[in-house]
Amino acid sequence: MKIEDYLASLPQSIISGQDVQLPDNAFREIFRFSQLNKNDVFYHLGCGNGNGIAIAAEEFGVKKAVGIDNDKEKISIAKKLLEEKKISNGILQCQDILESDISDASVILFWFSDQSMIEKMMPKFSSLKEGCRIITIWGPLPGILPDMVDFPYILNMVPFKNASSLQEQLLSVFGTDCIDFVVAWEFAERYTRAVGSPDAGNDRFLTILQSLVIWINAKNLGVACGHEIPIPIKNYISLLRTYFNIDVEYLLNED
Numbered sequence: 001m002k003i004e005d006y007l008a009s010l011p012q013s014i015i016s017g018q019d020v021q022l023p024d025n026a027f028r029e030i031f032r033f034s035q036l037n038k039n040d041v042f043y044h045l046g047c048g049n050g051n052g053i054a055i056a057a058e059e060f061g062v063k064k065a066v067g068i069d070n071d072k073e074k075i076s077i078a079k080k081l082l083e084e085k086k087i088s089n090g091i092l093q094c095q096d097i098l099e100s101d102i103s104d105a106s107v108i109l110f111w112f113s114d115q116s117m118i119e120k121m122m123p124k125f126s127s128l129k130e131g132c133r134i135i136t137i138w139g140p141l142p143g144i145l146p147d148m149v150d151f152p153y154i155l156n157m158v159p160f161k162n163a164s165s166l167q168e169q170l171l172s173v174f175g176t177d178c179i180d181f182v183v184a185w186e187f188a189e190r191y192t193r194a195v196g197s198p199d200a201g202n203d204r205f206l207t208i209l210q211s212l213v214i215w216i217n218a219k220n221l222g223v224a225c226g227h228e229i230p231i232p233i234k235n236y237i238s239l240l241r242t243y244f245n246i247d248v249e250y251l252l253n254e255d
Ligand SMILES: C[S@@+](CC[C@H](N)C(=O)[O-])C[C@H]1O[C@@H](n2cnc3c(N)ncnc32)[C@H](O)[C@@H]1O
Pocket: 016, 017, 018, 019, 020, 021, 022, 045, 046, 047, 048, 049, 068, 069, 070, 071, 074, 095, 096, 097, 098, 111, 112, 113, 114
């Protein structure tokens, strides 16, 4: 089966990201990476159960932490959490982020993979005040050259710098001239470690899938190292097909 069909067979609330929540340690890594501090007004777009808001307020002492989510139940769980922890500078809003006013933000955590959603947020992000840091995960904002990368965490600072090509943008994320199997594997592993659950039993499987996706995209964009398909990539493609009935080879464009 094609990888799309495999993904379609998984629970949709997970694949769409609707019920995906970052682990607490990922929040801490992101906040250290963005140097979140007492002068910041922090927004978490899609804040879920509010753990990120609590950590930003309690451990990083931000001036104000605002969580926005369009799921009523999640917002009420988040409100309880802030009450229990007696956090007074945390604000929770049940709202569509497309309609939210985020104009006073200095740091924003924005983990969305839905392209149309990302595109719709771009005008709002572009008009934020100078120096505002928008943290994305896995990829930068569309067409933008990131200011700092600690993969999978990416800092996009206002005013944005446009990338001259997708290749330039990709290479800036990976910090390399070209992508070989080792780079693809290392970055896939970093992503799995950062956002995966600590007791996940299927880390290796996820890393194999992610590294194939990274390498195949690099190849299709002309930024893979060399012209040959590396042997480990061939082996993993064949392993997925033989043992899991998942086909990824068709994703490779013809040379
Ligand atoms: C961490 S975000 C990331 C998921 C995201 N959909 C993705 O593509 O990876 C998930 C949270 O965003 C919330 N959410 C999804 N769409 C939203 C919207 N338009 N406005 C506000 N919150 C939203 C969900 O309720 C959930 O708590």
